[in-house]
Amino acid sequence: MNKSTNQNERRGFLSKMLVAGASSVALFSSSVHAAGRTSRSTTTKLTAKQKDELFFIYQEEKLARDVYITLGKLYPKENTFASIQLSEQRHIDAAQGLCEKYGIDISEVNEDEVGNFVLPVLQGYYDDLVEQGSESLLDALDVGVFIEELDIGDLTHAIEDLGFPADVISVYENLREGSYNHLESFNGAITIASS
């Protein structure tokens, strides 16, 4: 029942997004590209630590999307959340593609449950970020900046320090590029909202 309601709400929000304007196309184009890369085959085996990281980043992308869905509902006139939320769904798909490719069991994570996380630390992040973003539109946009900076930091760590094979790095580089675009969008929206 709840799951179905959530799905309907998400679909409604996503449909609304489709008319949000051409700017969103640029925002998620990089992540579409990222998702496409996951279909290549590879024989490389990942270490347990690398697999843990893939699993974590998959869920971190869900965190970003879920926070934007929730804040987008609070501030429906602010299109930035709607457009970036759609892009984050592509990021989740790309990260999920990597997990599947490397045999990581993600069955425990229910993507349709917005605001519900397997990892307690991500649940803590979600709760606090939504609480903070509920204060005002500017606070909500600041939350967006925080999330994108967090993503960029973690993706950079994964790209540079963990010895991933080229296909994983390629996807993560595209996700990071998408996060830089999101960051720019949030900073632009802050400038507009502050003026």
Added chain:
Amino acid sequence: MTEEPSEIISKYYHALYNGDLSAVKDLMTEKSYMMTLESFGLRLSFRDGEFKSLLKEIEDSPESLEKVESLLSQEIISRNKAPKIKITKCEPNGSERETVYYTEDGKVKKLYFSKEDSGWKINYYAGRPIPQSYFSSIKKWLISILPSF
């Protein structure tokens, strides 16, 4: 004597909400501890730009880490929380990992543990399900049918 994950959870919550971050640090892997500081420091970092800058440096600067621990410890104490923890289930995930299910003031939660040199530690990255080997699957099946003989 090595403490079991279920015992560590109670210690973790007690230490955390008493602001005893050095005790919290001992119960977690280093990476998870840093993430805990970042997560719990979120509220303060939105209110205090200086704290936000310090929080970004904790992995590279011991001085920033020390300041963050001190400021955050006071902030957590001021929350005045003492959640009731009730362990509901402990589930092995391979031989070196365990998931503990529990409630925090009635809210369902879980924490992951990994077996380190110094014993069980809270490890946020240890949640990935570990595929069971053929041998351990057979062993589990044998154990499950033993009482029927």
